[in-house]
Amino acid sequence: MSARADILGRIGATLNSESDQAARRSAASARLSSPPVGLAPARSLVDRDAQITLFREMAEEAAATTDRITSLDDLPAAIAKYLGSHNLPSRIKTDEDPLLADLNWQAQPTLDVSSGKPTDADEVGLAVAFAGAAETGTAILTSGPDHPTSLNFLPENHIVVLPVSRMHGPYEAAWARMAAARDELGMPRTVNWITGPSRTGDIEQTLQLGVHGPRRLHIILVDDGEEEGA
Amino acid sequence: MLPDPRQFPKNARAALSDEILQAAMKRLETGFVARRTVAAGRLPEFEALRDAARDIKNHTLAHLDAYLELFEENCLAQGGHVHWARDTAEARDIVLEICRAAGAKTVTKGKSMIGEEMEINHHLEANGIEPIETDLGEYIIQIRKEAPSHIIAPASHVSKEQVSADFRKQHTGLEPNRPLDEPDDLLAEARAMLRQKFLNADVGITGANFLIAETGTSVIVTNEGNGDLTQTLPKVHVVLVSIEKCVPTLNDATTLLRVLARSATGQEMSSYTTFSTGPKRAADADGPEQYHVVIMDNGRSEMLSGPFREMLRCIKCGACMNHCPVYRSIGGHAYGSVYPGPMGSVLTPGITDLPSSVHLPQASSFCGKCEEVCPVRIPLPKLLRFWRNEAYEQGLITGVARWGLSLWAFAAKRPGLYRFFADLQMRLLSTLAGRRGRFSSLPFGGGWTRHRDFPAPQGKTFVSQWRAQKKDHEKRRGA
Numbered sequence: 016m017s018a019r020a021d022i023l024g025r026i027g028a029t030l031n032s033e034s035d036q037a038a039r040r041s042a043a044s045a046r047l048s049s050p051p052v053g054l055a056p057a058r059s060l061v062d063r064d065a066q067i068t069l070f071r072e073m074a075e076e077a078a079a080t081t082d083r084i085t086s087l088d089d090l091p092a093a094i095a096k097y098l099g100s101h102n103l104p105s106r107i108k109t110d111e112d113p114l115l116a117d118l119n120w121q122a123q124p125t126l127d128v129s130s131g132k133p134t135d136a137d138e139v140g141l142a143v144a145f146a147g148a149a150e151t152g153t154a155i156l157t158s159g160p161d162h163p164t165s166l167n168f169l170p171e172n173h174i175v176v177l178p179v180s181r182m183h184g185p186y187e188a189a190w191a192r193m194a195a196a197r198d199e200l201g202m203p204r205t206v207n208w209i210t211g212p213s214r215t216g217d218i219e220q221t222l223q224l225g226v227h228g229p230r231r232l233h234i235i236l237v238d239d240g241e242e243e244g245a
Numbered sequence: 246m247l248p249d250p251r252q253f254p255k256n257a258r259a260a261l262s263d264e265i266l267q268a269a270m271k272r273l274e275t276g277f278v279a280r281r282t283v284a285a286g287r288l289p290e291f292e293a294l295r296d297a298a299r300d301i302k303n304h305t306l307a308h309l310d311a312y313l314e315l316f317e318e319n320c321l322a323q324g325g326h327v328h329w330a331r332d333t334a335e336a337r338d339i340v341l342e343i344c345r346a347a348g349a350k351t352v353t354k355g356k357s358m359i360g361e362e363m364e365i366n367h368h369l370e371a372n373g374i375e376p377i378e379t380d381l382g383e384y385i386i387q388i389r390k391e392a393p394s395h396i397i398a399p400a401s402h403v404s405k406e407q408v409s410a411d412f413r414k415q416h417t418g419l420e421p422n423r424p425l426d427e428p429d430d431l432l433a434e435a436r437a438m439l440r441q442k443f444l445n446a447d448v449g450i451t452g453a454n455f456l457i458a459e460t461g462t463s464v465i466v467t468n469e470g471n472g473d474l475t476q477t478l479p480k481v482h483v484v485l486v487s488i489e490k491c492v493p494t495l496n497d498a499t500t501l502l503r504v505l506a507r508s509a510t511g512q513e514m515s516s517y518t519t520f521s522t523g524p525k526r527a528a529d530a531d532g533p534e535q536y537h538v539v540i541m542d543n544g545r546s547e548m549l550s551g552p553f554r555e556m557l558r559c560i561k562c563g564a565c566m567n568h569c570p571v572y573r574s575i576g577g578h579a580y581g582s583v584y585p586g587p588m589g590s591v592l593t594p595g596i597t598d599l600p601s602s603v604h605l606p607q608a609s610s611f612c613g614k615c616e617e618v619c620p621v622r623i624p625l626p627k628l629l630r631f632w633r634n635e636a637y638e639q640g641l642i643t644g645v646a647r648w649g650l651s652l653w654a655f656a657a658k659r660p661g662l663y664r665f666f667a668d669l670q671m672r673l674l675s676t677l678a679g680r681r682g683r684f685s686s687l688p689f690g691g692g693w694t695r696h697r698d699f700p701a702p703q704g705k706t707f708v709s710q711w712r713a714q715k716k717d718h719e720k721r722r723g724a
Contacts, residue, residue, distance in 0.1 A: 017329070018329040018330055018331045018335055018542075019329040021331055022329055022331060022488065022540075022542045022546055023310050023313065023314065025542075025546040025547070025549075026309050026310040026313070026488070026546050026549060027310045029546070029549045029550040030307065030308070030309065030310060030549070032550075033307065034307065034308075036310070036311075039307075039308045039310065039311045040311045040314075042308055042311070043308045043311035043312050043315055043458070043493065044311075044315070046304075046493045046494060047315060047458060047459045047493060047494060050459065050493070050494035050495065050496045050497070051494075051496060051497075052496055053294075053297060053496050053497070053499055053500035053503075054290055054293055054294055054297055054500065055290075056288060056289075056290050056503075057289065057290065073513060076513070077512075077513070077514075077516070110530075111530075131530070132530055132531050135440060135444060151513045151514040152513075153514055153518075158525075158529055158530070158531070158532060159526075159528075159529060159530070160526075160528040160529060160530060161530070162530065163529075163530035163531040164473070164477045164530075164531055164532060165474075165477050165478065165531050167473070168470045168473045168474050168477065169474070186499045186502075187496055187499060190495050190496065190499065201323075201526075202323065202460045202462065202522045202523075203522070203526075204521065204522060204523060204524065204525050204526055204529055204532045205477070205519060205520070205521055205522075205532060206519070206520040206522075207473070207517065207518075207519050208514070208517070208518040208519070208520075209516065209517060210512075210513070210514040210515065210516055210517075210518075211516050212516065213468065213469050213470040213516060213517075214468045214469070214516055215381045215382075215432070215468060215469050216276065216398065216468075216510070217380070217381040217382035217385065217398065217399075217400050217401075218381070218385075218400075218405050218408060218428040218431055218432070219269070219272060219404065219405050219428065220272045220273070220275075220276035220277075220398075220401070221405075221428045223428055223429065223432050225432070225436070226381055226432060226435070226436060226468075226469035226470065226471065227379065227436060227439060227440075227443070227469050227470045227471040227474055228469060228470020228471075228473065228474070228516070228517065229470070
């Protein structure tokens with residue numbers, strides 16, 4: 016007998032004494048086709064402005080820094096300012112998100128911008144988030160042709176651009192946004208929930224940032240003028 | 246300390262006089278325990294979420310065959326591979342086969358307790374493949390050739406001075422007099438050493454906190470980002486997981502995630518929660534070309550029948566051991582099992598056997614703190630009691646302990662006799678103790694009095710005091 020048949024057979028033999036196998040299968044399929052929505056923290060069930068405030072508070076509590084700009088056009092300047100204020104290199108590697116396509120990087124001549132998969136030499140990575148979950152200040156990023164996952168982990172400094180129209184309260188609302196996208200593209204290979212920079216407490220429970228992933232996480236919220244999300 | 250649960254009494258004694266370990270155990274209290282209290286306290290929904298988490302796991306376990314089949318279907322549909330292993334030996338061979346087929350020389354590893362259970366590092370090494378632990382704590386204990394002493398903080402028993410000495414010994418290519426006194430120095434060195442390992446590895450092995458049937462997805466929860474580099478950069482990603490980690494939907498996993506980090510480290514959410522579904526898509530910028538999920542049983546399907554099903558709700562947060570007075574006195578290694586603490590003492594006899602782990606269910610004072618903090622409300626003291634009972638039934642409790650228990654049981658079934666002897670004992674001890682009110686030595690009580698005084702009883706049993714009070718009360722009411 017195969018290991019699969021053996022394991023499922025043993026589980027089935029136990030469960031058959033309490034329920035019918037076909038009934039189990041149909042109950043399971045039913046839950047998958049209409050997944051119950053869990054209990055969301057009340058603090059996240061607020062309007063967009065309050066969500067943005069909560070998001071920034073929670074992200075900063077998790078040792079991220081945040082900024083808010085009123086137009087995407089201001090992004091190159093905001094990035095130059097951030098890098099300058101932390102004495103970071105001005106060479107950055109970005110993803111190929113359409114949002115970044117028409118930016119006027121030339122307005123910031125100090126920046127040296129390229130896009131695509133990062134290498135070990137890249138010290139600053141910039142990625143556009145798929146969504147934000149205000150309940151814990153979590154940025155949600157997905158993999159795809161324009162979005163290398165390694166950009167979120169290899170460079171020591173991680174800048175995330177989050178258009179405020181993609182801000183949600185609880186995680187489930189972000190899943191709902193993804194379900195809509197999934198109908199078209201399927202589930203992405205990787206969905207990253209990112210709450211603050213890389214950290215460890217493995218040496219004597221002392222909190223230290225930047226173990227293997229980014230030492231710094233900077234999230235720039237952009238007022239993109241679109242009215243979606245919830 | 247010997248990694249054998251049969252050595253528990255000897256190990257525990259050694260642990261109690263290990264000063265470095267004792268200092269490390271104190272840090273658990275100010276760290277994880279204090280932070281969990283804060284995190285739970287600031288989320289008004291926390292208790293309701295624990296109920297929801299328990300219910301999701303109960304529902305899943307009652308439909309486990311169906312959800313595992315659905316996980317498999319959806320994982321295959323995304324281009325993943327699913328492998329089934331009855332036990333650790335089968336699981337090891339599956340992983341080795343995948344590594345060989347990939348022509349692997351080095352394998353990076355994210356933290357996985359299932360990997361520990363199947364001793365995968367040893368198996369890979371024995372077959373000429375180098376496994377590299379990348380979680381900082383796991384990296385430290387791999388260098389020290391030790392097992393994890395905690396399921397989420399594997400090196401919590403080690404001091405920074407020890408890490409420093411280990412790094413000097415291991416990283417021989419570096420300047421011998423470099424400063425390595427502060428945690429920051431150690432961190433920077435580990436980061437630099439592991440960077441190239443991530444980039445050069447042929448296979449990346451991670452565990453999984455959850456499998457999601459709805460989408461065929463595996464989930465890892467980490468703080469360092471090592472798991473993500475491990476599963477993104479190499480061309481093959483292998484996930485090691487046990488059958489009870491499966492949950493129905495993304496929403497269900499989300500509810501469980503809300504209680505996991507808060508219970509474990511006291512964080513609102515861990516830094517990185519990553520959902521992986523299949524290999525990289527054809528047009529994707531990066532990601533592994535192959536995605537393998539190895540689903541291991543190793544005794545768990547047997548635990549599904551009977552009282553130990555409740556143990557399978559466990560989401561491996563470590564809260565029970567952080568709060569356990571026994572664990573905090575002796576650390577994880579003393580247990581000699583892969584899983585220490587209260588959850589380990591219930592799980593180990595189930596996935597190995599009771600005769601070799603019979604000491605573990607005894608390693609509890611039944612204070613109940615573990616159950617109080619368990620995010621999925623596993624009645625750990627009750628399950629420990631089931632094992633103790635089972636051990637007695639199977640004749641595994643022998644000698645004085647068995648004789649004493651039998652004698653006690655004989656009396657406990659005869660209330661008159663019990664009261665007579667209890668009363669006699671109370672009076673006797675009270676008289677003997679005299680005004681001092683305590684004993685510094687007692688026949689048969691050396692295990693206690695060697696370390697502390699034994700307080701003398703006041704002279705009356707609870708029942709006799711109760712009766713006297715009741716009589717008194719009635720008299721006053723009558724008057």
